[in-house]
Amino acid sequence: MSAGNVRIDHVxxxxxxxxxxxxxxxxxxVWIIGDDSECVVIDPAHNPEKIREAVADRTVKAxxxxxxxxxxxxxxxAFRDLVNAPIHLHQEDWMLWKTVFPHADPDAAIADGDEFxxxxxxxxxxxxxxxxxxxxxxxxxxxxxxFSGDTLFQGGPGATGRSYxxxxxxxxxxxTKLLSLPEETVVRTGHGDSTTIGDEKPHLDEWIARGH
Structure with a gap:
């Protein structure tokens, strides 16, 4: 199977x-990455039924x-129940998970370098x-x-004014980890518009000076 079959759907x-x-x-x-038969879903927020419709009859691997x-x-x-797929979350955020789901853990921990x-x-x-x-x-x-989650947005880093x-x-x-990627890399964010590494890289010193 060729990686050229992969497409990115957006909800x-x-x-x-x-x-x-x-x-x-x-x-x-919400980002759905896959082909006509299988996919993974990144951050299925707020509306599991709408995301399930976008997945259609594909198998959700993770x-x-x-x-x-x-x-x-x-x-x-709720989305896991709809598609019967395992939830992966980095171990250091499981304490945040527990505030929402106090009696259940994610299915697996994500570690740096893991490949899906x-x-x-x-x-x-x-x-x-x-x-x-x-x-x-x-x-x-x-x-x-x-897929940067809430770490890097168009215009700067994610918010850091709250707990943790x-x-x-x-x-x-x-x-050290993102701006070293190729400048043509498209950054698909957790909220708002996408950007590129090349567009954001020149502004690092400005963000540091702003301090937020």
Whole structure:
């Protein structure tokens, strides 16, 4: 099977994000990577039925969570029930998972360097802490694509003003692990518009100066 068969489908879902006593309305990007027979789903947020419709009759090999904030995980259990696929989340974000699902664990832990194969292509996990301790990005090299979760957005790093987040850590993750990727790499984010490594790389010093 050729990795050239792989396509990336995109679903936007709407809901809320809650942490540290606040709640905000958010739109989340859900990414489906695969071919006509199988796929993996990244961050099935808010609306499991809508995402299930986008999956159609494909086999879902894995549910990959970029981090443990509730807007990204609160519908993951219901989506798992719909598609009968294992949930993967980095161990360092399981404490966030437990705030939503206190009586159940994810099915597996994602570790830095883990590879997930779908439709002949490989997604490689890159541990990119900062937005949360267990944040990961997923690199689909065959499509020059990075799924960055909430680590890197168009215009800068993800938020670090809440519990379990740290600005110097997210800057180090982006500088050493993401900006070293080819500049043509498309960055498909957890919220908002996509960008590229080349578009974001020149602004690192500005982000550091801003300090957020």
């Amino acid at each position: 936007v879902t709407s809901g809320t994000f809650s942490l540290d006593g606040g709640t905000w309305d958010v739109d989340n990007n 549910i990959l969570l970029t981090h443990g904030h509730d807007d990204h995980i609160s519908s993951a259990g 194969t779908v439709a002949g292509a490989t997604l490689k996990a890159i541990h990119t802490p900062g937005h949360s301790p267990g944040s990961v990005s997923l690199h689909l090299a065959s499509k020059d694509t990075l 987040s740290d600005f110097p850590t997210i800057i180090e993750s982006i500088r």
